[in-house]
Amino acid sequence: MSNERGKELVMGSTSAPLSRYESQKRRDWNTFGQYLKNQRPPVQLSQCSYNHVLEFLRYLDQFGKTKVHVQGCVFFGQPEPPAPCTCPLRQAWGSLDALIGRLRAAYEENGGSQETNPFGSGAIRVYLREVKECQAKARGIPYKKKKKRRNTIKMDEEIKATMQSSQSRVLENQW
Numbered sequence: 001m002s003n004e005r006g007k008e009l010v011m012g013s014t015s016a017p018l019s020r021y022e023s024q025k026r027r028d029w030n031t032f033g034q035y036l037k038n039q040r041p042p043v044q045l046s047q048c049s050y051n052h053v054l055e056f057l058r059y060l061d062q063f064g065k066t067k068v069h070v071q072g073c074v075f076f077g078q079p080e081p082p083a084p085c086t087c088p089l090r091q092a093w094g095s096l097d098a099l100i101g102r103l104r105a106a107y108e109e110n111g112g113s114q115e116t117n118p119f120g121s122g123a124i125r126v127y128l129r130e131v132k133e134c135q136a137k138a139r140g141i142p143y144k145k146k147k148k149r150r151n152t153i154k155m156d157e158e159i160k161a162t163m164q165s166s167q168s169r170v171l172e173n174q175w
């Protein structure tokens with residue numbers, strides 16, 4: 001990863017150090033660009049639609065760390081299950097929501113127009129709302145304002161770790 005970081009510093013256009021948000025945004029943007037390139041056939045940014053974005057979000061689930069119980073699991077709806085289960089790990093809704101916000105901004109900063117911004121599509125909003133409702137039910141955790149600050153930091157860390165591991169594992173098989 002130190003390699004990646006060095007590259008960013010060289011490529012940075014300003015002498016001021018990037019804020020946490022800015023450097024995360026840049027990393028996310030690079031990861032998304034890499035994802036499009038790895039499609040067969042590769043997808044040009046100008047051809048990128050909200051469908052590619054939805055596929056990207058589903059692809060990221062394999063790197064998730066948030067246990068989301070399936071309907072049949074005995075722990076469905078329990079915030080703190082007393083034992084492990086085999087339900088899949090997913091990206092937390094808050095991580096995806098923050099990611100989309102950063103990519104939406106990056107798209108326009110990189111020359112995309114607001115009208116064609118796939119990250120601003122209504123389909124993405126609908127998808128995120130569904131993920132949110134589904135995870136709230138499955139995990140028994142309503143997304144309310146209390147503890148927001150702590151959760152935000154935690155989710156931020158999660159997506160950061162995700163982006164780092166997805167960059168290095170982009171070519172590996174899914175498991």
Ligand SMILES: [Zn+2]
Nearest residue numbers: 069073085087
């Ligand atoms: Zn479960």
